[in-house]
Amino acid sequence: MEPAARQPECSIGAARLSCVRGDRMLFAGLSLQLSAGEALQLAGPNGSGKSSLMRMLGGLLRPFSGEVAHQGRIALLDERPALDAHLPLGRALAFWARCDRVPAGRLYEVAGATGIADLLDVPVRYLSTGQRKRAALARTIAAGAPIWLLDEPLNGLDTASVAMVEQLAARHCADGGICIAASHQPIALPGGQVLNVADFAQ
Numbered sequence: 210m211e212p213a214a215r216q217p218e219c220s221i222g223a224a225r226l227s228c229v230r231g232d233r234m235l236f237a238g239l240s241l242q243l244s245a246g247e248a249l250q251l252a253g254p255n256g257s258g259k260s261s262l263m264r265m266l267g268g269l270l271r272p273f274s275g276e277v278a279h280q281g282r283i284a285l286l287d288e289r290p291a292l293d294a295h296l297p298l299g300r301a302l303a304f305w306a307r308c309d310r311v312p313a314g315r316l317y318e319v320a321g322a323t324g325i326a327d328l329l330d331v332p333v334r335y336l337s338t339g340q341r342k343r344a345a346l347a348r349t350i351a352a353g354a355p356i357w358l359l360d361e362p363l364n365g366l367d368t369a370s371v372a373m374v375e376q377l378a379a380r381h382c383a384d385g386g387i388c389i390a391a392s393h394q395p396i397a398l399p400g401g402q403v404l405n406v407a408d409f410a411q
């Protein structure tokens with residue numbers, strides 16, 4: 210896939226974050242900082258707070274204390290594909306492409322790169338788990354944001370698709386983007402940085 214363009218200048222950081230869910234403090238004192246071209250895996254066991262941290266980084270969850278700052282747009286992939294289940298995949302993706310002002314050509318390019326080009330006529334509700342994950346990934350990538358937040362991007366993917374995600378992340382970082390992926394399974398990202406959220410457990 211051709212790069213959309215060299216990514217605009219971007220960065221994302223968090224300082225002394227703490228997270229409370231229900232009446233439990235999940236983690237505290239967590240800081241991170243990424244610049245253009247860098248990647249980070251958020252690791253940790255189930256319930257350690259990876260998704261909560263992702264939502265904080267994406268501005269969807271308020272930290273109990275601490276701060277998040279970013280330069281550049283963010284695209285978030287989480288367990289919800291955010292694609293209309295009743296539409297053919299191509300039309301469901303086209304909805305977001307219009308919202309994000311993505312040219313149709315770019316959408317087809319991303320569909321090819323994520324291996325869903327043959328599925329564009331299939332209603333979203335008929336897609337398999339792995340196909341739905343690749344479609345959600347296509348929506349995220351096509352948005353053209355320099356900062357990718359990928360929450361469990363490998364769930365439900367076969368070996369070839371795992372390699373595809375790793376290659377797309379590597380390419381994005383080489384183009385000056387940032388990729389943060391929360392994953393309980395190993396994922397090869399440029400630089401190999403891993404932050405274990407459980408290290409900050411309270």
Ligand SMILES: Nc1ncnc2c1ncn2[C@@H]1O[C@H](COP(=O)(O)OP(=O)(O)OP(=O)(O)O)[C@@H](O)[C@H]1O
Binds near residue numbers: 230253255
């Ligand atoms: N809205 C909420 N209210 C109360 N507790 C919540 C809420 N959302 C999440 N939690 C709890 O916070 C904890 C961390 O959840 P989170 O989804 O961030 O963990 P995770 O590390 O991503 O887990 P997994 O690996 O299973 O996806 C869990 O114990 C969860 O039950």
